[in-house]
Amino acid sequence: MINISNIHKTYVTGNNKLHVLKGINLRVEAGEMISVMGASGSGKSTLLNILGILDNHDHGEYILNGIRIENLNERKAAQLRNKYLGFVFQSFNLVSFKNAMENVALPLYYQSVKRKKRNAIAMEFLERMGLSEWAQHLPNELSGGQKQRIAIARALIAKPKVILADEPTGALDSVTSQEVMDILTDINKKENITMLIVTHEHDIAKRTQKTIRITDGMITETVIN
Amino acid sequence: MFDLDRWQEIYHVLRKNKLRTFLTAFGVFWGIFMLVVMMGSGEGLRNGISQNFGDMATNSVFIWAQQTSVPYKGFTRGRRFDYENADVRALSEAIPEIKYLAPRTNVGGYNGSSNVIRGLKSGAFQIFGDYPVFDSIDPVNLLQGRFINELDVKEKRKVVVIGQRVKELLFEKDENPINKYIQINGVYFNVVGLFSSKRTGEAASYDNQRLHMPFTTCQKTFNMGDAIGFFNITSKNGIPVAVVEEKAIRVLKKRHAVAPSDDAAIGHFNLEVEYKKMVGLFFGIRVLVWIVGIGTLLAGVIGVSNIMLVVVKERTKEIGIQRALGATPRIIISQIMTESVVLTTFSGYFGLTLGVGLLELINYLLEKSGADTEMFLHPGINFNVAIIALAILVVAGAIAGLVPARKAVSVKPIDALRYE
Ligand SMILES: Nc1ncnc2c1ncn2[C@@H]1O[C@H](COP(=O)(O)OP(=O)(O)OP(=O)(O)O)[C@@H](O)[C@H]1O
Ligand SMILES: [Mg+2]
Numbered sequence: 001m002i003n004i005s006n007i008h009k010t011y012v013t014g015n016n017k018l019h020v021l022k023g024i025n026l027r028v029e030a031g032e033m034i035s036v037m038g039a040s041g042s043g044k045s046t047l048l049n050i051l052g053i054l055d056n057h058d059h060g061e062y063i064l065n066g067i068r069i070e071n072l073n074e075r076k077a078a079q080l081r082n083k084y085l086g087f088v089f090q091s092f093n094l095v096s097f098k099n100a101m102e103n104v105a106l107p108l109y110y111q112s113v114k115r116k117k118r119n120a121i122a123m124e125f126l127e128r129m130g131l132s133e134w135a136q137h138l139p140n141e142l143s144g145g146q147k148q149r150i151a152i153a154r155a156l157i158a159k160p161k162v163i164l165a166d167e168p169t170g171a172l173d174s175v176t177s178q179e180v181m182d183i184l185t186d187i188n189k190k191e192n193i194t195m196l197i198v199t200h201e202h203d204i205a206k207r208t209q210k211t212i213r214i215t216d217g218m219i220t221e222t223v224i225n
Numbered sequence: 226m227f228d229l230d231r232w233q234e235i236y237h238v239l240r241k242n243k244l245r246t247f248l249t250a251f252g253v254f255w256g257i258f259m260l261v262v263m264m265g266s267g268e269g270l271r272n273g274i275s276q277n278f279g280d281m282a283t284n285s286v287f288i289w290a291q292q293t294s295v296p297y298k299g300f301t302r303g304r305r306f307d308y309e310n311a312d313v314r315a316l317s318e319a320i321p322e323i324k325y326l327a328p329r330t331n332v333g334g335y336n337g338s339s340n341v342i343r344g345l346k347s348g349a350f351q352i353f354g355d356y357p358v359f360d361s362i363d364p365v366n367l368l369q370g371r372f373i374n375e376l377d378v379k380e381k382r383k384v385v386v387i388g389q390r391v392k393e394l395l396f397e398k399d400e401n402p403i404n405k406y407i408q409i410n411g412v413y414f415n416v417v418g419l420f421s422s423k424r425t426g427e428a429a430s431y432d433n434q435r436l437h438m439p440f441t442t443c444q445k446t447f448n449m450g451d452a453i454g455f456f457n458i459t460s461k462n463g464i465p466v467a468v469v470e471e472k473a474i475r476v477l478k479k480r481h482a483v484a485p486s487d488d489a490a491i492g493h494f495n496l497e498v499e500y501k502k503m504v505g506l507f508f509g510i511r512v513l514v515w516i517v518g519i520g521t522l523l524a525g526v527i528g529v530s531n532i533m534l535v536v537v538k539e540r541t542k543e544i545g546i547q548r549a550l551g552a553t554p555r556i557i558i559s560q561i562m563t564e565s566v567v568l569t570t571f572s573g574y575f576g577l578t579l580g581v582g583l584l585e586l587i588n589y590l591l592e593k594s595g596a597d598t599e600m601f602l603h604p605g606i607n608f609n610v611a612i613i614a615l616a617i618l619v620v621a622g623a624i625a626g627l628v629p630a631r632k633a634v635s636v637k638p639i640d641a642l643r644y645e
Contacts, residue, residue, distance in 0.1 A: 054549060054639040074634060075553045082551020093546045093642070097237040102230065110551040115229055158551070 001161060001194045002028040002051060007060035009046055020046045022217035023060070030161070031192040033185065035205040038214035044198045045166055047214065051196065052085055052164045053077045065161055082110055086155030086193075088165035092147040094139040100150050101126060101135040107158040125153040129183065145176035152183055162194045163187075169204055181207050235564045238536055249532040250572035253525035257573045257614060260518030261580025261606055267510045269587075269604030274503055276602055279424035279432075281363045282325075282459045283500040286470040288477065289455035289492045297484035306481050306490075307452035315480060316456070320472045324461045325362050330354035330443045330454040332410065341436065342408040343395040350391055352409060352436045354443020354454075362457055365432070370403045370418035377417075377439040383446070385409065386418035390433035412446050414438060425602065455492075466497045522621070526569065530625035533565050537629040544633050545641025558630040565626025566619055573618035577611055 009021035020043040028034055036044050049055040050062065053069060062069040065084055072080070086107075087093075094103045101122045108118035126132050129149040139147055148168060155163050165184070169177035185207055188195050197208060205211045206225050213221035239246045293304045313328050332340070332352040339347040353359075360372045368389065377384050385407065387395075392402050402416045422432030444450065458473060460466040474491050477483070483490040537544070544557060584604045591601070633641075 049639045052549070054642065055637060074548075074638075075555065077638075078548060078551050078553040081549060087549050089642075093542075093549075095543055095546060097234070097241075098230075102233075106547070107550045109228070109230055110547075110553070110556060154550070 001030040001032070001065060002026065002196075003061075003063040004051070005061050007047070007050065007062065008058045009043070009050065009055075010058055020217050021050075021057070024214075024217075024219055026212070026219065028162075028194055028196065030194055031188070032210065033188045033195040033208045034197070035208040035211045036196060036198045036214060037200065037202075037205055037211055040200075042214045043217045044214055048164050048166050048196060048198055051162075052087060053081055078110075082107055082158055084161045086158065086160040086163040088148070088151050088155050088163060088168045090167040090170040092139070092144075092151050092171075094147055094150060094154075096139055099136050099138055100131060100142070103139065103150055104153045104157055106154060111158065121157060122153070125157050126150070129153050143176075144172050145179060148172060148176075148180050149183065152180070152187075156187065156191075156193075160193065162196070165195065165197045167198055167200065169199065169201065174203075177201070177204065231560065231563065234560065235567055238540070238564055239568060242532065242536060242539075245532050245535065246568065249525075249528045250568060250575075252528040253522070253569050253572040253618070254576040254579075256518070256522035256525035257576030257618065258580045259521050260514070260614060261577055261611070262583055263514040263518060264511075264610065265580070265584040265604040265606045266601075267507070267514050268606060269584075269601045270510070271507045272602040272604075273426075274507075276425040277428045278500065279363070279422065279428070281496070282361075284464075284466045284497045285325075285362055285457055285459040286466050286473070286496065287455055287457055287492075287494045288470070288473055290481075291490055291492045293483055293487055294489035295484035295487040297487065298482045300482060306483075308456065308477065308481070309451040309453060311451075312453065312456075312477060312480060316458075316473055316476055319476045320469055322460050322464045322469050322472070323458055325358050325457075325459045327356050327359045327362055327457045328440060328453045328455075329356075329359065329457060330440060330447075330449055330452070332443065332447055340410050341391065341395065343405070346395050348391065348394045348434075350388075350434050350436055352438065352443070354440040355437045356440050359437070359457070362459055364423060365420040366423055368419045368421055369401070370416070372418055372420075373437055373439050378441050381441045381445050382439060383412065383414045383442055384417045384438065385414040386420060386437045387416055388433040388435045389419065389421040390430065391436060392419055409436065409438075410447065466495060470495055522617070525572075526621040526625045529565055529569050529622060530628055532568075533561060533626050533629035534632065536564070537561060537633045541633070541636070541641050541644040545638055545644065548634075548638040549642060554634040557634050558627075561630035561633060562623050562626035565629075566622035569618050569622030569625065570615070573615060573622075577615060581606065581611070 005025045007021055007024040008019070011018040011020060024047060036047065038044050046055070050057045053072065064080070067080065095106065098106070101119055104122035104125055105118040108121060123132065123135060126135050129152065131146060131149055131153070134142060134146060139150070142150070168184070169180055172180060181204060184195060184197070187193055197204070199205055208225060211223045211225060212219050213223070290306055290308055293300065293302055293306070296302045308328070313326060317323060317326055331354070339349050340352065341348050341350050355373055356378060357373050357375060370386070372386055373384070376382070387402065395407060396402050396405070402419055405416050406413045407416060422429035424432055444452070456473070458466070458469055460469045470493060474493060477491055478485055478487070547557065584606070587604055
């Protein structure tokens with residue numbers, strides 16, 4: 001599903017150059033659930049952003065579902081994100097003026113699905129998350145766990161091949177974190193969606209099939225859980 | 226395009242920055258409002274001035290006799306003289322550029338003592354002796370009967386065509402004036418026609434107090450001998466009346482022993498020159514109005530562009546989220562441009578409506594008060610101009626939104642997402 005080899009990334013700010021990724025090689029099979037760990041600043045988010053086509057890499061090769069990701073224009077990138085990728089962020093990143101249902105429906109809006117239809121689909125996904133009665137609520141009326149479940153529903157609605165989650169439980173307490181992980185593993189099993197989860201917590205990482213450790217811009221360890 | 230989410234987003238964005246949205250909208254509103262009011266006023270001024278011309282041929286010149294100011298051929302300066310019937314033929318023969326040549330005489334004035342009597346009623350009016358051709362130079366609306374004709378002139382008939390106001394003062398309300406007799410300076414004349422002015426306002430009321438009789442009748446009845454009061458001449462199409470004017474003055478100087486250098490002896494008024502000045506003035510006013518109006522509008526539009534920039538900056542993260550979820554640059558750009566167009570069009574439409582409303586109000590008040598509006602009449606703007614203005618606004622709104630929209634998609638999605 002994901003195949004990257006020798007990925008390099010350097011951030012340039014003014015005169016400073018920061019070589020963050022120093023040749024990453026990784027192969028993720030369809031349906032795999034992998035966690036990414038590593039010290040703060042080691043380059044986990046950078047890697048995930050490149051995989052999410054939110055950022056571009058400097059060197060190396062990235063193949064997503066058989067498509068070579070290189071020098072894409074923003075239109076093509078947006079379409080690939082919409083079609084193949086779902087994102088779950090630490091800070092939820094819900095759109096503040098849209099209610100839960102509308103937030104979930106958003107990816108379908110960009111596919112020009114009619115409002116009635118996409119909202120109906122969004123309701124189905126909210127139901128699966130056990131949040132149907134919160135459909136009309138705005139994000140600021142919801143708890144962190146609820147928000148993250150809405151974000152997961154939103155990541156799922158376009159039926160992506162891969163879900164990229166950057167510290168999805170980073171802002172949640174441990175009980176809620178486990179609930180969110182329950183949902184993610186459930187989806188992985190039932191829908192066979194590939195998952196990459198960045199986390200700092202061992203008990204989160206343990207719930208994935210494989211954990212890779214990044215140290216100073218390189219993969220230094222791969223552990224089968 | 227008409228997805229509710231799109232409008233929800235526009236509403237949210239504009240509402241979130243209420244004061245700023247209002248101020249920006251006001252800028253555009255004011256721009257178009259000023260443009261409409263200024264254009265309407267310009268139009269009112271133009272209508273007001275043009276009403277004084279009626280259907281009068283603007284390529285005409287008036288020539289009359291004054292006092293000489295230079296001694297010549299044995300005459301001293303200060304000599305008075307009159308044009309005479311023979312001048313008419315001389316002018317026609319010497320100047321092929323003449324289209325119409327109307328010699329005129331006149332008696333009395335509307336602010337003098339009563340000179341027209343019918344039974345117990347009387348009034349003081351302007352009385353002209355005319356040729357039929359006069360009606361081709363400065364036409365009137367004939368309400369009843371006819372104008373002076375060739376036969377009237379030839380036979381020196383005692384017939385007269387009267388203005389509407391004359392009829393009102395000398396006749397009963399629903400009395401037919403045709404074929405009735407009125408007394409002009411003691412002589413009876415048969416009324417053959419009734420007319421009203423083609424002008425409006427004060428110029429019209431002046432016209433409607435006129436009486437026209439045959440030129441020859443006037444000369445004979447009122448003992449003018451051979452004298453002509455003044456000439457009204459028009460030039461052929463495409464020839465400036467100034468050409469005719471200059472030639473006519475030269476001919477008349479020669480015939481009446483006026484020194485070629487004597488500029489005071491012959492009075493003349495070139496309507497075409499005045500008319501052109503007026504047309505030039507109105508063109509100038511219009512250009513000025515457009516410059517000022519467009520300038521104001523431009524300031525408003527720049528304001529819109531500015532607020533859209535701010536909005537886009539504030540929404541950087543949100544736009545980043547939308548892009549992560551698959552919003553293409555096209556979607557983002559069109560969304561921001563729609564916001565901008567909606568803002569400009571709405572406020573512009575308000576400006577347009579209120580501007581037109583104000584003009585209508587002025588119009589209504591002017592008409593209701595019955596004020597003598599010699600300089601100002603029917604202010605208003607052309608429907609097409611209004612549509613063009615609105616179209617300009619929509620385009621301007623789109624352009625105003627384009628810069629911020631491009632800015633929004635010029636950053637990498639990840640940088641937008643990270644933006645705090
Ligand atoms: N846009 C950027 N410009 C410059 N430097 C950056 C940028 N993004 C990240 N970096 C730097 O790159 C390095 C790796 O950042 P990254 O966010 O990938 O770390 P991380 O492993 O996700 O850390 P954390 O666990 O704290 O989230 C850090 O030193 C960071 O300061
Ligand atoms: Mg990180």
